[in-house]
Amino acid sequence: MDSPARIEVRGLTMRVGGEVVQRDLDFEVAAGQIFAVIGDGGSGRSLLLRHMAGLHRPAAGDVLYDGESFWGGAEPDRERLKHRFGILFQGAVLVSEMTLLENVALKLRLNTTLSDQEADEVAALKLAIMGLRGYEQRYPSQVSEGVRIRAALARATSLDPDILFFDDPSALLDPLNSRRVDDIILGLRDATGATIVLVSHELPSIFALADDALFLDAEKKTMIARGRPEALRDHCPDPKVRAFLTRGRS
């Protein structure tokens, strides 16, 4: 696979409707890491993901991929970088009028020279890797939330991106399906070496997956902690972070 990417966020300030959501965010994501963005409600976790994935322009600051500026670059350069990204949106949004196979194959048909038949073959393989063989001709409305999320993961990885952004993939899932999605994410990272940025508030997933984590504070409007989730839980000087990671039991 391509060598895994390294992400640098430098002096990032995010605004929505003139109001600052987070300011002065500075952190790096090492190559091949699973990096969790955590924080209390309204702290802008999903918004940070959108800024990093190039879906939202920052009020200030930049995001660098392998040292290459994303927001400082020209539009064609940004488009080229975006081809390295795979995104799983919150709620695993799939196009309801397409089968799962068509949902996964769409990106392949639009971005490669594969014939329709070849794109379908690759899409079927991606679904099989997610444990969804036999679901190819189902529509999103005919399958459970867990299956939809795995199909959305298959779509996000259809072009073999080396940077993956996952927005709350385990939300609304039962513990078993949540665990299965965690296993798939770990398997993806191990098999492909992709760098994964994960927004989640599911503590079991955070502890099972994340090599590194960042805590965003909604009141202070900036990051207040950074480190391995276990280290933050046990040793973070900020009680809010410890409380978050222990469900208020610290």
Next chain:
Amino acid sequence: MNAAAPPTVSVSRDGGAAVVRLSGTWSLRDGLHPVDEVTQALEAQPPPQRLRLDAAALERWDTSLVVFLARVHDSCSEREVGLDTSGLPQAARRLLELARQGAVLEGGSQRALADRSRRERRGAERGPEPWTESIGWWAIHSFRSLGGKLDFLGSTVVSCVRMLLGRTRRLRTRFLHLLQQAGVETLPVVALMGFAIGAVLALITTGQLEKLGATPLVARIVSIAVLREMGALMVGIAIAGRLGAAIAAEIASMVAYREVDVLRVVGVDPFDYLVAPRVLALAIAGPLLVVYANVLGLLGGLFVGVTAVGLPAEEYIERTRAVLTQKHMLAGLIKGLAFGVVTGLVAAYYGLNSGRTAGAVGWAVRRAVVAAVVGVVLSDAAITLVFKWVRL
């Protein structure tokens, strides 16, 4: 910068084993690599006992390599030739294992998949399904569908009765809002259509009556046509198009966003909250809109009669009043009531029975509008026949 080496496959023989050497850069953007060389090696005589994959010279790779490996895996399985993947990168081996492992299906899906496989096998053995079986399935499906519709109708009637008896008092404000939406907000469309229909009818009939020298009859013909048929039918079409679409979209969106589930959970019957108020609002608004449309239709006829035909206004009004009988007006009002009820029922039915996806809202609106328009036209024909029979 050196260009990436293209993906290459070379096959050789090492005793009883076929050795497939993979090299170069494998990328989806360059397309998929065929497995012809591997298939030929598997079909060589004597056939190999196993196939060994060697990726020592492999540079970069992505899913295109995994697709190739999956094809090789399937070819070996078909011919019962062992596959040695130890020479592959660990990540590629793991992806191949994941792709070729059994499907992780949920309980119901496992059964559905097994049923489908059984059906396909049976179909392959027995040939196409006999036409008698197709008719049987159609009849069963239609019967089930009819059952669902009757159930919906029954629940709506019960909710309407509860509402009329005042047992859903807390929903009164909502009902008044719906009545306003169905009635007052539809007035401009109905006014425009009513006036235009009256005027067009007057113009068309005048052209024909002039040939017979009976131009003054235009007032009589326009009045009867508007009162008995055109006013009500036009209101029916306006209700079906405007309100049918709005009701179906509103309820289908609530289904899609699970608001209907929330209503059930908090103890509100969706028929009481969503269906009955809308059906009753349309049942009341329908006849009132017909009266309004009739007035505008008659005014449209009067306008053309006076300005284009040259009839004195007093004479036109006098001839119109002569046909303004109770039975003509009653016929229009009954039709307005029927069209309102039909549209309300059809739109609410398709809204409530839509799916939980974004596309489901469009589906519900499309089905509701088509069914409501067809329902309006068919009920118009049926009511006209009944009126003829009872001499109304």
